[in-house]
Amino acid sequence: xxxxxxxxxxxxxxxxxxxxxxxxxxxxxxxxxxxxxxxxxxxxxxxxxxxxxxxxxxxxxxxxxxxxxxxxxxxxxxxxxxxxxxxxxxxxxxxxxxxxxxxxxxxxxxxxxxxxxxxxxxxxxxxxxxxxxxxxxxxxxxxxxxxxxxxxxxxxxxxxxxxxxxxxxxxxxxxxxxxxxxxxxxxx
Numbered sequence: 088x089x090x091x092x093x094x095x096x097x098x099x100x101x102x103x104x105x106x107x108x109x110x111x112x113x114x115x116x117x118x119x120x121x122x123x124x125x126x127x128x129x130x131x132x133x134x135x136x137x138x139x140x141x142x143x144x145x146x147x148x149x150x151x152x153x154x155x156x157x158x159x160x161x162x163x164x165x166x167x168x169x170x171x172x173x174x175x176x177x178x179x180x181x182x183x184x185x186x187x188x189x190x191x192x193x194x195x196x197x198x199x200x201x202x203x204x205x206x207x208x209x210x211x212x213x214x215x216x217x218x219x220x221x222x223x224x225x226x227x228x229x230x231x232x233x234x235x236x237x238x239x240x241x242x243x244x245x246x247x248x249x250x251x252x253x254x255x256x257x258x259x260x261x262x263x264x265x266x267x268x269x270x271x272x273x274x275x
Contacts, residue, residue: 091115091135093125093154094145099172099220102249103142110253118145125150132157144172146192152199159206159213168214170256173199175219175270207267214265216256220248221272 090107094100095116104114115138117123117131125131125145135141135158143155151171158169174196176189203217248271259266 088140089113089115089138090140090142091117091138092142092144093117093123093131093151096120099245099249100142100144102245103144103253105246106249106253125154128153128157132161136161138167140168140170142170142172146172146195149195149198152195152202155199155202156206159209159211159215162213163209163211166212166214168216170216170218171199171203173217173219175221175272178219178270216266217268218252219268219270221270 088107090112092100092104092107092114095104095114096118100118104116108114115134117125117134123131123134125147128150131154141158143151143158145151155169155171162169174192176193177196177200200217203215206213207215251271252269255266255269
C-alpha cells in the first residue's frame with residue numbers, strides 16, 4: 088500500500104511512517120523540511136492523490152483542514168482512507184488560563200473535526216477516520232502533539248502509540264470494519 092503522511096519526520100508522523108514502512112508499505116512523506124509545506128495545498132494534494140491512504144498529521148494553522156477538504160474532493164468516489172490526526176483537546180476543557188496559543192490550537196482541531204462531519208454528510212464512499220491522541224512524546228522526550236504550555240497528566244510514547252494504531256487498523260481491515268473515530272492515551 089502507498090501511504091502519504093504529512094509531518095513524517097518527527098513525533099507521531101515519524102512513528103506512523105516507521106510503523107507502516109516496517110510492514111513493507113511505501114511512504115510518501117510530506118514535510119516542510121523536504122519542501123512540502125501543507126500550506127501549498129494543491130502541490131501536496133498532487134503528491135497524495137496517487138496514494139491509497141493519507142495520514143493527515145501535520146498541523147499548521149487551518150492548513151490541515153484545507154488539505155483534508157481538497158483530498159476529499161479528489162477522492163470522493165473512491166474507497167481510499169484518510170486518517171486525520173486530531174486531538175483530545177477538543178473533548179476537554181482546557182481552563183481559562185492556558186493562553187491564546189492553546190485556545191487557537193483547539194479551535195483549529197475543532198475545525199478539522201467539523202470538516203470531517205460535513206464530508207461524511209456528503210455520503211461519500213471515502214473512508215474517514217478521526218484519531219484523537221493524548222499527549223505523546225517522541226523518543227527524544229519532546230512534546231509531539233501539544234504545546235509545552237499545556238501540562239496534561241497522560242503521556243504516551245509516540246512509537247508505542249503508532250504501533251497500537253496501526254495494529255488496530257490492520258485488525259479492522261481484516262474483519263472488513265471501518266473505524267470512524269478513536270482516542271488513544273496512556274494507561275498510566
